[in-house]
Amino acid sequence: MIPRLYIDAPxxxxxxxxxxxxxxHYLRTxxxxxxxxxxxxxxxxxxxxxGEIADLGKKGGIAAIAGRTRAQDAEPDLTLFFAPVKRAxxxxxxxxxxxxxxxxxxxxITQRVTAPKPNLARLRAIALEAAEQCGRLTVPSVDEPVKxxxxxxxxxxxxxxxxxxAGDDEAEDWGGREGRAAPVLEALKTFDRDxxxxxxxxxxxxxxxxxxxxxxxxRDFVTPATLGPRILRADTAALxxxxxxxxxxxxxxxx
Amino acid sequence: MIPRLYIDAPxxxxxxxxxxxxxxHYLRTxxxxxxxxxxxxxxxxxxxxxGEIADLGKKGGIAAIAGRTRAQDAEPDLTLFFAPVKRAxxxxxxxxxxxxxxxxxxxxITQRVTAPKPNLARLRAIALEAAEQCGRLTVPSVDEPVKxxxxxxxxxxxxxxxxxxAGDDEAEDWGGREGRAAPVLEALKTFDRDxxxxxxxxxxxxxxxxxxxxxxxxRDFVTPATLGPRILRADTAALxxxxxxxxxxxxxxxx
Numbered sequence: 001m002i003p004r005l006y007i008d009a010p011x012x013x014x015x016x017x018x019x020x021x022x023x024x025h026y027l028r029t030x031x032x033x034x035x036x037x038x039x040x041x042x043x044x045x046x047x048x049x050x051g052e053i054a055d056l057g058k059k060g061g062i063a064a065i066a067g068r069t070r071a072q073d074a075e076p077d078l079t080l081f082f083a084p085v086k087r088a089x090x091x092x093x094x095x096x097x098x099x100x101x102x103x104x105x106x107x108x109i110t111q112r113v114t115a116p117k118p119n120l121a122r123l124r125a126i127a128l129e130a131a132e133q134c135g136r137l138t139v140p141s142v143d144e145p146v147k148x149x150x151x152x153x154x155x156x157x158x159x160x161x162x163x164x165x166a167g168d169d170e171a172e173d174w175g176g177r178e179g180r181a182a183p184v185l186e187a188l189k190t191f192d193r194d195x196x197x198x199x200x201x202x203x204x205x206x207x208x209x210x211x212x213x214x215x216x217x218x219r220d221f222v223t224p225a226t227l228g229p230r231i232l233r234a235d236t237a238a239l240x241x242x243x244x245x246x247x248x249x250x251x252x253x254x255x
Numbered sequence: 256m257i258p259r260l261y262i263d264a265p266x267x268x269x270x271x272x273x274x275x276x277x278x279x280h281y282l283r284t285x286x287x288x289x290x291x292x293x294x295x296x297x298x299x300x301x302x303x304x305x306g307e308i309a310d311l312g313k314k315g316g317i318a319a320i321a322g323r324t325r326a327q328d329a330e331p332d333l334t335l336f337f338a339p340v341k342r343a344x345x346x347x348x349x350x351x352x353x354x355x356x357x358x359x360x361x362x363x364i365t366q367r368v369t370a371p372k373p374n375l376a377r378l379r380a381i382a383l384e385a386a387e388q389c390g391r392l393t394v395p396s397v398d399e400p401v402k403x404x405x406x407x408x409x410x411x412x413x414x415x416x417x418x419x420x421a422g423d424d425e426a427e428d429w430g431g432r433e434g435r436a437a438p439v440l441e442a443l444k445t446f447d448r449d450x451x452x453x454x455x456x457x458x459x460x461x462x463x464x465x466x467x468x469x470x471x472x473x474r475d476f477v478t479p480a481t482l483g484p485r486i487l488r489a490d491t492a493a494l495x496x497x498x499x500x501x502x503x504x505x506x507x508x509x510x
Contacts, residue, residue, distance in 0.1 A: 233389075
């Protein structure tokens with residue numbers, strides 16, 4: 001297994017890259033690697049490079065950079081807006097959303113959120129480690145939490161897939177917007193999927209309130225969708241929606 | 256929140272059902288419910304019934320059964336064949352596969368499996384609790400582990416979606432079976448999805464060996480499929496494949 005490391009510095013064939021104290025510790029003490037051991041390096045901008053350990057000390061190290069092994073490629077523009085839930089579930093969301101391939105993770109505060117503010121530094125570390133392990137060329141960002149109302153005013157995406165776990169109650173009035181929520185694959189068929197920045201929004205345990213659901217559905221950029229006939233946990237719903245988006249509209253369509 | 260309980264006994268309107276010692280403890284001590292508190296009951300065969308607590312003691316209790324609230328409906332015939340991985344990941348697979356809607360969970364021993372035999376009693380308890388919480392009318396079975404070679408001789412399913420995480424190496428010879436693995440949604444399009452019992456097979460960390468991959472691909476009932484360009488962890492791959500099967504071929508297609 002060749003260690004694969006994210007480097008927060010420019011990378012170029014024939015050059016050198018700094019290794020942080022954490023990375024040096026990981027290579028030396030956890031993996032027991034020595035000078036000359038091979039590495040893979042990426043920085044989120046310039047692709048992936050082969051390299052090797054040139055120096056390794058207690059305060060950091062240096063990697064010698066050989067040739068480029070992969071060019072930076074375009075990644076789908078997908079953001080997960082998730083309501084914070086319990087710590088273990090949020091950490092799983094960060095890890096698996098990174099593997100599935102989101103660009104950005106944004107905690108969204110809704111009325112039924114009871115979990116404390118997530119530990120963003122911890123989520124960033126989890127996303128970074130998952131990016132190193134899954135072969136991505138970027139590390140997703142983990143943004144500061146936003147309130148749902150603020151998100152709806154400035155979503156930063158062109159379309160938002162709203163996972164309406166509560167399903168449809170035909171007695172409810174969606175402010176003139178007709179129709180029941182469709183299964184995700186059906187909902188995604190109606191859009192120009194390649195041209196836009198997409199978001200996926202999932203609620204906390206207990207879901208969105210009726211007022212929140214009406215507010216989401218009142219926006220033209222919001223597409224409501226259902227995730228099957230069973231009640232999914234918040235973390236399962238987030239991962240399921242991301243998987244379906246990637247398979248129907250993202251880079252899982254590639255052979 | 257009305258507690259929803261799986262009852263291992265016949266259920267009929269106007270009758271009574273036994274509550275186990277564990278269920279009585281859960282109702283009395285964890286949820287602090289008393290005689291007369293409402294319940295939902297299901298047994299995997301006769302639908303779901305409303306009921307209430309009629310008696311509650313240290314060694315068990317009795318539920319009085321009122322009317323039926325849901326008829327038993329047909330569920331997709333989907334089995335997950337998963338290679339055992341670390342305990343936490345296997346437990347997450349059992350919980351989330353139940354929510355996503357599998358009928359059967361089967362641990363499969365492959366060459367690269369290094370995890371010990373999973374604790375089947377623990378996985379059954381997790382599946383039961385997940386079934387109670389997600390509103391299913393059945394509890395999936397958790398079978399004894401089988402070896403991959405034995406599974407391929409007697410799969411017990413009509414079609415097996417083989418998640419070939421390692422992807423395609425064009426230099427490899429698939430014993431005369433042509434072509435690269437397709438993305439899951441594309442692979443599923445080619446089958447009569449409603450008529451058959453399906454399985455989904457996912458490997459351990461490190462994937463299947465080349466010999467195992469060739470052996471899987473040599474079977475007519477096996478359909479190889481890919482899960483995107485990144486390397487998914489074993490648990491992520493299992494859940495992603497189940498979600499895609501349900502959305503493309505299972506009961507997530509319903510509005």
